[in-house]
Amino acid sequence: MSRAEIMNNIRRGLGRGEASPEQRAAALARIEARADNLIPQRAQLPRPEQVALFKTMALDAAAELIELDSIEQAPAAIADWLAAQQISELVCASDPALQALDWSALGTINRIERVAQAGDMASLTGSFAGIAETGTLMLHSGSSSPTTLNFLPDNHLVILHESHIVGVYEEAWKRLRSATAGQIPRTVNLITGPSRSADIEQKLQMGAHGPRTLVILLIKE
Numbered sequence: 001m002s003r004a005e006i007m008n009n010i011r012r013g014l015g016r017g018e019a020s021p022e023q024r025a026a027a028l029a030r031i032e033a034r035a036d037n038l039i040p041q042r043a044q045l046p047r048p049e050q051v052a053l054f055k056t057m058a059l060d061a062a063a064e065l066i067e068l069d070s071i072e073q074a075p076a077a078i079a080d081w082l083a084a085q086q087i088s089e090l091v092c093a094s095d096p097a098l099q100a101l102d103w104s105a106l107g108t109i110n111r112i113e114r115v116a117q118a119g120d121m122a123s124l125t126g127s128f129a130g131i132a133e134t135g136t137l138m139l140h141s142g143s144s145s146p147t148t149l150n151f152l153p154d155n156h157l158v159i160l161h162e163s164h165i166v167g168v169y170e171e172a173w174k175r176l177r178s179a180t181a182g183q184i185p186r187t188v189n190l191i192t193g194p195s196r197s198a199d200i201e202q203k204l205q206m207g208a209h210g211p212r213t214l215v216i217l218l219i220k221e
Contacts, residue, residue, distance in 0.1 A: 034177075036170045043133035043167035050132040050167050055218070057135025061193030064215040071097070071219050074159060076105040081157070081215060082122060083109070091116055091153060093125045094144045098159070116152035123149040123211075124157045128179075129172040130165040130216075134192055137216070138172050141187035150189050156211040158191075161219045 011017065019027070045053060059065055066077050082090060090106070092098055094113045103111055116123055125145060129138040137158055141147045150156060166172050169190075176184065195210030 034174075039168050039170065040133050045132070045167060051162050051165050054130050054132040054135055054165050057132065058130075058193070058216055059135070061135050062214075063135065063193045064213065066215060066217045067220065068217060069220050071159065071161075072101065074217055074219070075101050075103050077217060078124065078157060079105045079107065079109060082106075085122075085155065087121045087155070089121065090157075091120050091123045091149060093123075093146065093149055095126050096144065097126060098124065115146040116148035118152060120153040122155040122157060123153040124159070125149050127158050127160045128164065129175060130160045131169055131172050131190075132165055132167050133169070136169075136190050136192040138176070139189045139191065140176065140185040141189075142185060147187050147189060150191065151195075151210040154211055155213040155215065156191075156194075157215045157217065159217045159219065161221060163221050 043050065043053065055065060066081070068074060068077055078090065082088075088108070089110045089112065092111055092113050099113075125139060127137045127139050130136070131138060137160065139145065139147075139150055139158070166175065176188070191214065194212055194214040
């Protein structure tokens with residue numbers, strides 16, 4: 001069914017015809033204004049409390065949290081985590097910020113930059129923002145951040161800078177529009193904890209549609 005057919009079916013259901021030029025102009029103006037929705041009170045907090053709320057919500061969503069004083073500490077922390085899980089390979093995004101790090105701490109763990117493939121055990125990516133109200137990560141696709149890394153490996157490690165944490169979704173979208181000059185990336189992923197589902201007999205199954213484990217490396221600044 002084409003888009004036009006779908007819209008015509010909706011119009012018939014609403015008992016409406018084609019929109020008038022005035023109605024179209026009003027709708028476009030409303031879309032362009034990008035007015036905020038209702039903002040949850042719990043996210044209207046001073047900056048330090050937004051960071052604290054993000055950490056609380058992320059942990060409540062079953063994410064693991066590793067707090068670091070600087071991004072330079074990330075390779076050693078990642079090496080320790082992978083070694084504890086007996087994982088010998090890390091698939092990374094070709095992110096310049098990650099490439100600039102000293103990865104010698106990985107030792108015998110193989111670090112490779114490519115898109116994710118079936119069977120990969122662990123991936124590492126950066127993130128665009130953290131959203132305090134739900135402990136959610138915002139990641140978007142790009143030449144240095146293939147979306148497959150967010151979903152195919154069993155374990156997803158994500159670097160998030162405290163300075164990139166915002167209170168609410170609306171603020172994250174505003175930042176994304178500003179950073180991309182209004183050209184929203186093809187894919188924007190909002191990730192809250194590891195993948196899970198209880199659709200079958202109400203039994204919780206981790207990794208149902210993506211990684212079983214989400215590890216957030218939170219960089220203080």
